[in-house]
Amino acid sequence: MELSNSLNTKQMERADRRVGRSGAPDRPVLASGLLPQLLGYQLRLAHLAVFGDFSASVGSLGITPGRLGVLLLVEANEGVAQTPLAAAAGLDRSTMVPLLDQLEQSGWLERRRGPDRRTNGLWLTVAGRDFLARAKVRIRAHERRIAARLSAKERAELIRLLGLLRSG
Amino acid sequence: MELSNSLNTKQMERADRRVGRSGAPDRPVLASGLLPQLLGYQLRLAHLAVFGDFSASVGSLGITPGRLGVLLLVEANEGVAQTPLAAAAGLDRSTMVPLLDQLEQSGWLERRRGPDRRTNGLWLTVAGRDFLARAKVRIRAHERRIAARLSAKERAELIRLLGLLRSG
DNA sequence: TATTGTTATACTCTATAACTATA
C-alpha cells in the first residue's frame, strides 16, 4: 500500500515547478544518457507528475497525500486497530502513532478503546467525514485533470498494463 | 528528473516483501476504499513494484538507485559542474555535495578543477566505468524482468500512455 | 554584485529497540 512516503510541502512545490501544468518542464540542459529508455524511469516521471498534481490539489486542504490515504483507509474500515492499519498502509506500527496523533489533533479521527483493551479502534469524527467529502471533490478533479488526454479506453488500458507490470 | 529520493535498504526490503516475486503480496485484510480506483494510486503501486525490483537488483552492487542515476548523468555529461548536475537530478546543489562525496569515496568519480575556478568538473574514473558496465548488466536484467508479462507492443503502448499522463 | 561549492542546521519520513499494559 505504502500510502505514506508522501511528498512534503517543499517537495510538492518543486515537483510542481518541474512537471506542473505551467507549460514545459524546465528541462535540464544535460544529456540524459541511458535513463529515458528505462521503463522504471518513465514510470517514475509519470508518477512524479501525477503525484505532484495530487499533492498540490490535496495539499491546499492542509493534509499530505499519505495522511489522506490513511484517512481513506479508516473510512473504509471503521473501528480498525492501529497495527492492521499500519500493515495496510505499509508502515511500521510505531510510524503510525505520530501520524494518527496529527489526524486526531486535526479533529478528523478519534481513538476509542477496543474490546481487547490493548487496542485502539479508529473512527472518523463528523469533522473527519466533512473533510473527506471535501477532499473527494479535489480527488475527482485531480483524476479528471490527469486523465484529460486519455480516452476512457486508454485509461482502462493503462490500468491494465500497470497491473501487468505489478504482477510481473 | 529526481533521480534521488530513492528507497533506502530497509525500504527496498519492505517493498520486496510486499510486492516482490516471491508469490502473492501479503495483502492487507483491510478494505481499500476509494484508493484502487485512483489512477495515481495504481501508478504508485506499479512504481513501487518496479522500483523495488530495481533497488534490490542494483542495491546488491552497493549503490542506491539515486546515486546510480547521478553516475549515469555524469557518464552522459562528463566534465559537468555540480550545480547543473544537481538541477538535472532535481536536487539542490547543497544536497549534491555529500552525494558526490560518497561517489568519490567509492572511487567511481572525481572532481577536477574547471577553467572557471569556482567550479568542479565531474569525471568518471576507470573504476567508475567498470562499475557502470556491471550496473548496466543488472539494469538490462531488471528491464527484462519487469516487462516479462508485456509484449513489445504493450510495452510501447505503456510508455506512450505514461507520456500522455505526464504531458496532461 | 553574482555565482559555485561548501558548511551548519533543521525538517520529514521512516525504522528498530525497549517499555507498559494488557492478554
Next chain:
DNA sequence: TATAGTTATAGAGTATAACAATA
C-alpha cells in the same frame, strides 16, 4: 509469553541560509 500501543532514538534524504573563493 505474546501482542498493541507507545516512546526514545537514529538514519536517510532533503532543504534553506550563510560563508569563502572566484568571476
